[in-house]
Amino acid sequence: MNERRGIPAAPPAMREKPRVWYWLPHPYMTLVLVGVWLMLNNTLHPRHVLIGAVLGFAIPLFAQHFLPEAPRIRSWRAAMRFLPLFLWDVVVANFVVAGLILNLRRRMRPSWVAVPLDLVDPYAITTLANVISLTPGTVSSRLDDGRRTLLVHVLDTADPAAEVARIKSRYERPIREIFEC
Amino acid sequence: MLRAALHFASAAVALAMLLSLYRLVRGPSLPDRIVALDTLYINTIALVMLVGIQLSQAVFFEVGLLVAMMGFVGTVALCKYVLGRSIIE
Amino acid sequence: MIAELVISACLVLGGFFALAGSIGLARLPDFYCRLHGPTKATTLGVGGLLLGSMLYFSLLEEGVIVHELLIAVFLFMSAPVSAHLLARAALHLGIDAGTAGSPAAGTDPPDHEPPPAG
Numbered sequence: 001m002n003e004r005r006g007i008p009a010a011p012p013a014m015r016e017k018p019r020v021w022y023w024l025p026h027p028y029m030t031l032v033l034v035g036v037w038l039m040l041n042n043t044l045h046p047r048h049v050l051i052g053a054v055l056g057f058a059i060p061l062f063a064q065h066f067l068p069e070a071p072r073i074r075s076w077r078a079a080m081r082f083l084p085l086f087l088w089d090v091v092v093a094n095f096v097v098a099g100l101i102l103n104l105r106r107r108m109r110p111s112w113v114a115v116p117l118d119l120v121d122p123y124a125i126t127t128l129a130n131v132i133s134l135t136p137g138t139v140s141s142r143l144d145d146g147r148r149t150l151l152v153h154v155l156d157t158a159d160p161a162a163e164v165a166r167i168k169s170r171y172e173r174p175i176r177e178i179f180e181c
Numbered sequence: 182m183l184r185a186a187l188h189f190a191s192a193a194v195a196l197a198m199l200l201s202l203y204r205l206v207r208g209p210s211l212p213d214r215i216v217a218l219d220t221l222y223i224n225t226i227a228l229v230m231l232v233g234i235q236l237s238q239a240v241f242f243e244v245g246l247l248v249a250m251m252g253f254v255g256t257v258a259l260c261k262y263v264l265g266r267s268i269i270e
Numbered sequence: 271m272i273a274e275l276v277i278s279a280c281l282v283l284g285g286f287f288a289l290a291g292s293i294g295l296a297r298l299p300d301f302y303c304r305l306h307g308p309t310k311a312t313t314l315g316v317g318g319l320l321l322g323s324m325l326y327f328s329l330l331e332e333g334v335i336v337h338e339l340l341i342a343v344f345l346f347m348s349a350p351v352s353a354h355l356l357a358r359a360a361l362h363l364g365i366d367a368g369t370a371g372s373p374a375a376g377t378d379p380p381d382h383e384p385p386p387a388g
Contacts, residue, residue: 040340098286102293108298129350139357140350140354182274183277183326189282193286194319196289198292200293200295200296201295210365211359216356223349227285230320230338231281231319242337249341253348253352256356257355260355260356263363
């Protein structure tokens with residue numbers, strides 16, 4: 001387990017890549033840093049774009065040995081298709097759970113379900129766990145069996161098995177497309 | 182109408198903070214209190230944003246951002262304490 | 271006028287969901303159910319208020335402001351992490367919900383946290 005969550009001394013993926021990735025070890029992080037800098041200053045002034053670019057270039061370069069390996073996104077199209085679906089689910093689930101909470105007479109049927117994972121990539125598992133937790137009504141609670149089962153608490157369900165099937169088909173498959181296949 | 186919406190939202194968030202406070206005092210277990218604190222800081226961000234609109238002051242974003250970061254670090258530190266490990270690994 | 275209507279709707283919706291989350295926190299019977307409160311208060315509650323605030327400053331005041339987006343993104347990233355840690359802390363202490371398939375108390379396995387996002 002430890003070598004998987006530990007920090008690799010030199011990111012192995014870096015060696016086979018072209019030389020430009022040596023200077024940009026975390027391209028997504030660079031983009032995020034530039035974006036955060038511009039949003040913090042709330043401007044698009046060229047001066048701030050320049051400062052942001054310098055920060056986005058320097059921070060990943062100097063911090064790369066403390067950071068886990070950069071995520072690799074295989075399919076941006078799958079990601080773009082997944083995002084609106086996820087946001088819509090969040091809104092719908094919010095209304096459903098608010099109805100459950102405010103309806104005083106209704107008895108809830110909370111349940112624990114274990115979701116067997118097909119995902120291997122740690123970033124994919126993190127994304128799935130975050131998506132499950134952000135959708136109201138389900139909270140991912142623990143990763144078991146050497147990262148092969150995700151323990152999820154469901155606020156109200158009549159059929160736990162159906163809930164597992166829903167999570168696997170609705171969330172896990174798109175995330176797998178984004179990160180792995 | 183905007184005034185009315187602002188007043189409703191402020192009242193709702195204030196009531197939400199009172200309910201979180203009830204859970205914080207009542208407990209019964211330690212994680213319950215941590216959840217209450219978590220909700221309390223999230224509601225604080227909401228209230229700060231509402232005050233910002235009411236006063237038409239853009240400075241309150243920084244306040245909200247700082248509360249969000251400090252609150253998250255606090256929740257994680259408390260959870261790590263309960264999990265019985267060192268807080269900083 | 272329409273801008274004002276949209277902003278008011280965002281604020282009312284945000285306030286309503288923040289309140290609903292806390293009612294859940296105060297009312298629900300066991301810890302793991304109460305844990306669902308904060309995730310909800312964060313997503314649509316604070317999300318709606320932040321959207322309302324962003325629209326207010328962008329449409330009715332001085333030019334476009336996107337600061338709130340930063341807070342919203344930060345909350346969206348941090349809320350599931352803290353919910354996950356809270357659930358693990360409760361499982362570690364052996365707080366039993368007494369529901370179907372409840373995992374045995376005190377069996378928190380050694381650390382295998384996913385790496386931080388970002």
